[in-house]
Structure formats: C-alpha cells, structure tokens
Amino acid sequence: MLRHALPRAVPVCLALLLSACGHEEPVHTSISPAMVVQPQPSALASQSYPGEVRARFDPQLAFRIGGKVTRRLVDEGERVKANQPLAELDPQDVRLQLDAIRAQVAAGQANLTLVRTERDRYKILLDRQMVSRSQFDNAENLYRAGEAKLKQLKAEQDVASNQASYAVLRAPQDGVIAQRQVDVGQVVSAGQTVFTLAADGEREVLISLPEHSFSRFRIGLPVSVELWSQPDQRFSGRIRELSPSADPKSRTFAARIAFTAGKVPAELGQSARVFIQNDAASALTVPLSALGAENGAPYVWRVSAGNTLEQVPVRIGPFGEKSVPVLEGLKADDWIVAAGVHVLHAGQEVRPVDRSNRTINVAAKE
Secondary structure, rough: OOOHHHHHHHHHHHHHHHHHHHOOOOOOOEEEEEEEEEEEEEEEEEEEEEEEEEEOOOOOOEEOOOEEEEOOOEOOOOEOOOOOOOEEOOHHHHHHHHHHHHHHEEEEEEEHHHHHHHHHHHHHHHHHOOOOOHHHHHHHHHHHHHHHHHHHHHHHHHEEEEEEEEEEEOOOEEEEEEEEEEOOOOOOOOOEEEEEEEOOEEEEEEEEEEEOHHHHHOOEEEEEEEEEEEEEEEEEEEEEEOOOOOOOOOOOOEEEEEEEEOOOOOOOOOOEEEEEEOOOOOOOOHHHHHHHEOOHHHEEEEEEOOOOOEEEOOEEEOOOOOEEEEOOOOOOOOOOOOOOHOOOOOOOEEEEOOOOOOOOHHHOOO
C-alpha cells in the first residue's frame, strides 16, 4: 500500500514547493544618505597669509663717521628715549683733529691781526703820500686773504666739532631696539648699520605674497588682520606697501599691511594672519572634500532633481586651506556631495542631507 501512495505524494510536494517559490518577497535596495552643500560665492572666501607685527617706522641707525666701538650702552629689546646714547666710538682721532684745527684757527686769528695792522699803517702812509697806491693795495689784499682764511678755518673747526659729537650714537626718537648688529671692539665704517630701532607709534604687519598671484594685489587693497593673541577678532587694514622685486631666496614679494581700525592692541613681534578676499566675484567655492579627479581632470558629484548623481567636470582656481574656487561648471543653486566622493558612481540614487542630517529637497533649488 505504501508502494502505491509514494508516487502520488511526490507531485503534490513538488507543487507545494513551486507555489512557495512563486510567493517570495522582493529584496529592496537601501538608499545611502549623502551630505550635500551648495557652492558659496568666492567673495565670501579669502586667502590667508602669515605675518609678523612690525613698527611703522624702523630706521637703521649708524654712526656718521668710522671708528672702533668702545662702548655699547643698550641691548636688543631694550626701550630707549629720544636723544639717549646708544653706543660710542673711540674719540681719540676726532679729538686730535679738533685740537689741530683749533690751533690753525688761533694762527689764523694772529695772522689776521698782523695784516690788519699792516693795512692800517699803509693807509696812514698813503694819506701822507709816503707810499704808493700799489703798496697799499697789496696790504689790503693780504688783509682780505687773512680774513677769508680765518673764516675757512672756523668752518673747518665747526665740522671737526660735529665730527667729535658724531662719536656718540643717539636715538632719534622713542622706541625699542629691534636688532643689534655690532659689539664692543668692532671697527665700523660710516653708514654701517649698528642698531635697528622700532619707533613708537603705528604698527603694521609684514607678510610675503606668492609670486604666481602677485599681479592681483595692489596698494590700498582692503584686508582683515587676525592677531595670534586674539583669534576671535579681526581688524580692518589695507596694503600700504608692496615690494617691487621678489626675494631672491623665497621668491616672494614683501608687503606691509597698515591697520585702519584705529588703535589696535598689536605688540612688536606678535604673530598675525592677514586675510585677503578673492577678486573674482563670479567664481564659486566648494569644500576641498567635494572635489575629485579622474586622469588629472577635476570633477564634483551633482545631485539631480531625482536624487541621482551625475559627475560634473569643473575648472578650478588656486587651492585654499579648506576650499577651492570653481571657475566653470557649477551654478550657485546646485547641490553637490560634500564628502565621500571616491565611493560614488554616476546614476546612483542617494538621500541628500545637510550637515545637521536634515533631508534636503533638491528639486526645490533652495
């Protein structure tokens, strides 16, 4: 009996299995979220350059005569007052020159007294017609020559007296000694820099500008300055001075930034950062993480109205610290993927969200 029932049961089981397979539930593919952003106008972005706070006026101080340094009265970083002695040269040579010219002045005065007396005597004799006119004229010329010679010697005495005073180097104004370049015993020449004085008053920031983008900078260009000691506050400024030639070692151009925000708590030697806005108002900027490259060609992933991805080639400008300007390829109302661009592919469906994980309606073009 079992033998006759088995052939009948097999078709029934097969039918039940086929029926169960026909009612299997379909597998749903999950849609991954993608953080998206919109390009920002480049006018809101800026490039930054590190700098150092310097004095508006920082004259290089030097002796007006040469000699051997016998005393150094101040050191680097020391505050000085106007007319304060800073260093001294050996005064022996200039004192000897002054003594020599003083002796010459005394001899000139004695000679002038002699020729004056001779002229007066010849004038009396000429009135009595006891000497000729030519003899009197000769005495008159000797007197005038002696008078001129004495004036010359007195002028040389003044010069020698000044030379003696030049043996002491004095501060031209209040300030701080920023650099010291000589020491006691060193022989210096006239005009050789001895100290650099950071004068009290206005402060500026010295920065170096890159050679490749130097043409877009100009004197008077507005900037903003952030001091290292006050990172949350920016001060307005402008480019006051641009170097006409590049540094031969760094190939950068020096620029001085003047503050325009009134009194700024900037101290000498402080670190600062200067922010300069981009010129191109038509360009847009995107985060660096949104940029990809294929065979050297940059691209971004744009989310279409159906929440699918399309690869968009773009033309970019110089890289910034956190963003890069996009010169061609995007519009301001586009939504682009801001991170994870290396794992995406064209036509992929995503769920666009912002940085707070809120869903974005791309079709609305917010």
